[in-house]
Amino acid sequence: MAKNKFYTVWKGKTPGVYNSWKECEEQVKGFEGAQYKAFATQQEAQQALNQNYWQCIKSQSVKTAKPTAHASIITDSLAVDAACSGNPGDMEYRGVYVKTGQQIFIQGVYKEATNNIGEFLAIVHGLALLKKQGSNMPIYSDSVTAQAWVKAKKCKTKLEKTPQNALVFERIEAAERWLQNNTYSNPILKWDTPNWGEIPADFGRK
Secondary structure, three states: OOOOOEEEEEEOOOOEEEOOHHHHHHHHOOOOOOEEEEEOOHHHHHHHHOOOHHHHHHHHHHHOOOOOOOOOOOOOOEEEEEEEEEOOEEEEEEEEEOOOOOEEEEEEEEEEEOHHHHHHHHHHHHHHHHHHOOOOOOEEEOOHHHHHHHHHOOOOOOOOOOOOOHHHHHHHHHHHHHHHHOOOOOOEEEOOHHHHOOOOOOOOOO
């Protein structure tokens, strides 16, 4: 049986600490710029509420890093992640600048999508944005599947297209076209979750 988690909402309809994802979701769903994160204990969640959201996310990611032979985090980088309520379900994705924790972009909610699709779109969104800026900044993703799809220039989802998810398939087709028509020098790197903690772009829904 999964352990109960506690959710801190910094920005939402009513900021505070909530005892379930359902309660948290009611506070943040549809709230522009919502800020929230899951914690293992109520004490950690309450302490986090009194801290700055981005510093809390950043310190949580960095403090779990271990001084081993593992590569260190490149802080001048973009981290991307997706979240999906259900499979398929409501999906959104975003990109965060690792050094400061600043949210660079966020997209969604897309209906009847999957997490892997969101991870794929997030990487391509990041690549396109950085190319426009003339930046070869690395992109971190914790999804091996999405990285493989980007390398193949094809979103190999088994999800079937329906009237409800037509928009997400438009985004997929646009992303695939971008990959086929553009080159990039940005390294796409695997975020080392076991050693570094959750990726900074994590939505906190695990």
